[in-house]
Amino acid sequence: MAAAAATAATKGNGAGGGRVGAGEAAGTRKKKGPGPLATAYLVIYNVVMTAGWLVIAVGLVRAYLAKGSYHSLYYSIEKPLKFFQTGALLEILHCAIGIVPSSVVLTSFQVMSRVFLIWAVTHSVKEVQSEDSVLLFVIAWTITEIIRYSFYTFSLLNHLPYLIKWARYTLFIVLYPMGVSGELLTIYAALPFVRQAGLYSISLPNKYNFSFDYHAFLILVMISYIPIFPQLYFHMIHQRRKILSHTEEHKKFE
Amino acid sequence: MDDLSHGFSKYPGLNGFPRPAPPKTTKKPKKAVLFFEVEILDAKTREKLCFLDKVEPQATIAEIKNLFTKTHPQWYPARQSLRLDPKGKSLKDEDVLQKLPVGTTATLYFRDLGAQISWVTVFLTEYAGPLFIYLLFYFRVPFIYGHKYDFTSSRHTVVHLACTCHSLHYVKRLLETLFVHRFSHGTMPLRNIFKNCTYYWGFAAWMAYYINHPLYTPPTYGAQQVKLALAIFVICQLGNFSIHMALRDLRPAGSKTRKIPYPTKNPFTWLFLLVSCPNYTYEVGSWIGFAIMTQCLPVALFSLVGFTQMTIWAKGKHRSYLKEFRDYPPLRMPIIPFLL
Numbered sequence: 075m076a077a078a079a080a081t082a083a084t085k086g087n088g089a090g091g092g093r094v095g096a097g098e099a100a101g102t103r104k105k106k107g108p109g110p111l112a113t114a115y116l117v118i119y120n121v122v123m124t125a126g127w128l129v130i131a132v133g134l135v136r137a138y139l140a141k142g143s144y145h146s147l148y149y150s151i152e153k154p155l156k157f158f159q160t161g162a163l164l165e166i167l168h169c170a171i172g173i174v175p176s177s178v179v180l181t182s183f184q185v186m187s188r189v190f191l192i193w194a195v196t197h198s199v200k201e202v203q204s205e206d207s208v209l210l211f212v213i214a215w216t217i218t219e220i221i222r223y224s225f226y227t228f229s230l231l232n233h234l235p236y237l238i239k240w241a242r243y244t245l246f247i248v249l250y251p252m253g254v255s256g257e258l259l260t261i262y263a264a265l266p267f268v269r270q271a272g273l274y275s276i277s278l279p280n281k282y283n284f285s286f287d288y289h290a291f292l293i294l295v296m297i298s299y300i301p302i303f304p305q306l307y308f309h310m311i312h313q314r315r316k317i318l319s320h321t322e323e324h325k326k327f328e
Numbered sequence: 329m330d331d332l333s334h335g336f337s338k339y340p341g342l343n344g345f346p347r348p349a350p351p352k353t354t355k356k357p358k359k360a361v362l363f364f365e366v367e368i369l370d371a372k373t374r375e376k377l378c379f380l381d382k383v384e385p386q387a388t389i390a391e392i393k394n395l396f397t398k399t400h401p402q403w404y405p406a407r408q409s410l411r412l413d414p415k416g417k418s419l420k421d422e423d424v425l426q427k428l429p430v431g432t433t434a435t436l437y438f439r440d441l442g443a444q445i446s447w448v449t450v451f452l453t454e455y456a457g458p459l460f461i462y463l464l465f466y467f468r469v470p471f472i473y474g475h476k477y478d479f480t481s482s483r484h485t486v487v488h489l490a491c492t493c494h495s496l497h498y499v500k501r502l503l504e505t506l507f508v509h510r511f512s513h514g515t516m517p518l519r520n521i522f523k524n525c526t527y528y529w530g531f532a533a534w535m536a537y538y539i540n541h542p543l544y545t546p547p548t549y550g551a552q553q554v555k556l557a558l559a560i561f562v563i564c565q566l567g568n569f570s571i572h573m574a575l576r577d578l579r580p581a582g583s584k585t586r587k588i589p590y591p592t593k594n595p596f597t598w599l600f601l602l603v604s605c606p607n608y609t610y611e612v613g614s615w616i617g618f619a620i621m622t623q624c625l626p627v628a629l630f631s632l633v634g635f636t637q638m639t640i641w642a643k644g645k646h647r648s649y650l651k652e653f654r655d656y657p658p659l660r661m662p663i664i665p666f667l668l
Contacts, residue, residue: 279543284625 112173117230119164124223126158131216134209146204148196148212155212158219159192188215191257195292198273199264207263211256214249221245243314250310254303261292268292364425364432368396371414371437385426389419392436406515409439444515451505454524458532459498465536466491477542484546486554490539490622493561494532497614500569508572510579531630539622547623560617567610570596575607588653601657602665604646608638609663639663 108116130151137150148155162185168174169181196208221241228234267273274288364385368378378399383392393405409418412428414437425434466487470478482488538544547553574597578587591598599606615631642662649656661668 278538278541279545281545281548281623282625283538283541283545283623285538 108173113230116168116173117227119168120223120227120230123158123161124220124227126154126161127216127219127223130154130158130212131220134213134216144209145206148203148208151212152203156192156197159188159215162188190295191260194274195261195264199267201267202260202264205260205263207256207259209256211253211260214253214256217245218249218253240318243310243318246307246310250303250307254299258296258299261296265289265292362432364430364434366392366425366434366436368410368436368438369414371411371439374414377438383425385424387425388421389423389425390421392425393421396438403438403440404444406444407441409441410436411439412436441517443518445518445521446515447511447513448505450516450521450524451509452502453521454528455498455501455505457525457529459495459502461529461532462491462494462498462536465533465540468540468542472537473542480542482540482542482544484544486546486621487539487544489554489558490618493558493618493621494536497565500565504569504572508576510576510581531626531633535622535624535626535630538624538626545623547621553623554621557617557619557621561614561621562617564610564613564617567596567599568607568614570594571599571607571610574600586652588649588656599665600660602660604649604660604662605638605642608642609665612638612663639668 133151133154134147137147138144141147165174165176166178166182166185169176169178174181191211196203202208221238225234225238225242228238268275269289272288274286276284276286278285362385363381364383364387366378366380366383367376368380369375370377378396380392380395383395389410390405393408393410396408396410397404405421411418412430412435416437418439419428419436428434465472468477468480547557574592574594575589577592578589579585589600591600596610597606599609603609612631612635615627615634619627619631639662646660646662
């Protein structure tokens, strides 16, 4: 779902301005866009993020070749993964100050769900780090993010190759379910260890008259995927139809 | 235009009686009664939904909405938004047709606001819930706590006090909804009732669970803390009620007038000197008092969420006051004196 939200929610890391909700291809819309300083900053940001996720991708490949197996590759890319995924928190700030025309709420939701998975599940429950499900979502995220950040970079420079647009609005069809599966399996794998250790949980009695069961919370998170994932997925499919068919029409008339 | 040669207009005048025949056209028409035509288009599809002819120039938007409902009964007036521009603001019910910037053929755009529900209904439902739900926890009905605690009573005085305060608070809200408040709008979208009830009922259950729990821990500073917090709670409840009464007196029954509220003889209303929405200030104060009294984190969180929402509302209200009244007192802040 963090994977799904990534592509669905963000309307454009400063993609020239116009709301993605109406389709970036809506050429007749007046684009106000961020100023030149903000644009320069956003280009740098998106380039750095593209590079970061490429580093993670390369790291995965190298580790696979060195080890000869795809198990426990998490450890080889743990640091850049944490760094660049956490860095995405800046995107919330970008929306808040208005240089990116996305909803702060939607972007927060998307980034926080990723950060949650990285820190509150994978990092916190060490036993889960050697699970194959981790690789599943890391690969899904890596491919998605490389395409997404390069998409924004090119959009900001007003030179978007059709291939990138196509990739962004097509690969999700496979990458979303892949990412969601990886995430759910990882959370599920973490459950027994959370329960055993009483991780992040507080029980009564205590002087603040409050209790929190992290195990139950994780189960609720898993359940929340049921209503949320289909919505995001079908939203992207709808966007795909709108944006990719519009571009083809445009091409026909050129 | 329409032929005025008919003896009677097809549409009765606004008093329901047939209109007498307008004077025959002469070289110098004395007082030509010019009727308007109103066409109503869908704001999104621009489809022509309705055409009204022979509309009185003094007809209000409310009357036009009623006429529109006749042809489209599923769109009762409360769910109609009519505007001059498809993307513009909704016209008010009291707006008069001839005072609008339209020609004699007026084009109005219609947007369906969705199923509507009355404010009173929403308020009563969302407030009755917490009242009832809290008591379920207070009386420890089965299946909430362990079976050995069924229908037992807490041994802490503060728990009984908290139940009284919480219950009286919601009884006050219910009574105010029925007898005090004067609503500007009759209705709100139906989905709001689900959203609002989830919020109020959910938090009430969450708070009540801990306060009435067999393992509840009373406040660290004992009776002193409880007494102080209770005083804060009671004072703020009286304050909140005073403001509601003052606001009610600002507006005569059935009207929608808006005036600047000012302090009255009641000392609780003197907060109007410093704040635009002292009702919200007192409400936050009440919940802070309740949080201190029960020393319960969920109550503090509820207060925080409520404070956030009320601040948004207060800022909006403050902005409208500033826009509407040139002479609005400059010292006032939206919700917290001097600060916010």
